[in-house]
Amino acid sequence: MKNKIPSSAITPEKIYRQRREIMKKAGVGVGLSAVAAPSAGALFGLFGDDEPAQPDVAVYQPKPLTISKKVPNNLTEKLTPESKVTSHNNFYEFGTNKTDPIENSKLFNPEPWTIEIDGEVKQKVTLDMDAIFKQHAIEERIYRLRCVEAWSMVIPWLGFPLAALLKQVKPTSKAKYVAFQTLYDPERMPGQNSRFSSIPFPYVEGLTMAEAMHPLTLMSVGLYGKTLPAQNGAPLRLVVPWKYGFKSIKSIVKITLTEQQPPTTWQALAPNEYGFYANVNPEVDHPRWSQGSERRINDGFRAERIPTLMFNGYQDEVASLYKGLDLRKFY
């Protein structure tokens, strides 16, 4: 961007309106793309030098969080540096290239925020982040994150078990699944602008009740000691470490307990490539690439190629959830 305007010289709202005008004028249609295919993300780059500058510094800054407990783990791998965790992202609401989310979320302010929990519950609730922080002690949990695209990271998440949140609403006996929904607000999430979007929005995900109640399943509110950066799913996202990353839905506004299996974004888009379960499994390849190994993103210039572990290395904890299930059929 050669005509970069210093953030001090222009208000974020003004930049944002200019950006939207340009996007409208550009009027380029986009076809369907899958997670790993080169895709519509390039469109954000199409504007080149005409693209109004995003502010140098994001309007929302992650804040330090008080950690009440560091949950022990047996990970021997090194943490992925914070700079990589926050700059190599999948968050299609802000574009499809890995560096789009950090660039295109600089105007996104996740405050204030509310999340609604309803469906098969005895006590439906709407919570703001203050209520969430009051009700839940924040734990640090270091987990591997394995993307279906065969890259991975090791991330120190902050959060609390999803089970604690679900117990609060008292699930009925009919609650068999948990459905999650990301914010839908194309004004604030430019990748949702219909002309540029490559997947349907809002992004939706789901878990079985047993998966949702599993102690490893985390509602994350932060990473690396602070609240979540916008590009990582501020202010509240799911982290399910034994499943492919696309299950870990970001910026959640709604959780609904259901009797029937809920639709999920990638499964709806390409059911032969992405399943509802999406458990990390080196023995079940993606139709277009092997899942036997992965590129571990680390502090070096080149990611290291390492073997992928069954259930992403969480086999001892979670294998019992899938006893008797044909993991080739239920991928």
Ligand SMILES: Nc1nc2c(c(=O)[nH]1)N[C@H]1C(S)=C(S)[C@@H](COP(=O)(O)O)O[C@H]1N2
């Ligand atoms: N709402 C929403 N959630 C999402 C995605 C997305 O595009 N939109 N991408 C998923 C994918 S494919 C991955 S790998 C992880 C990436 O999380 P990270 O960027 O924090 O590493 O977020 C998941 N959650």
Ligand SMILES: [Mo]
């Ligand atoms: Mo992913």
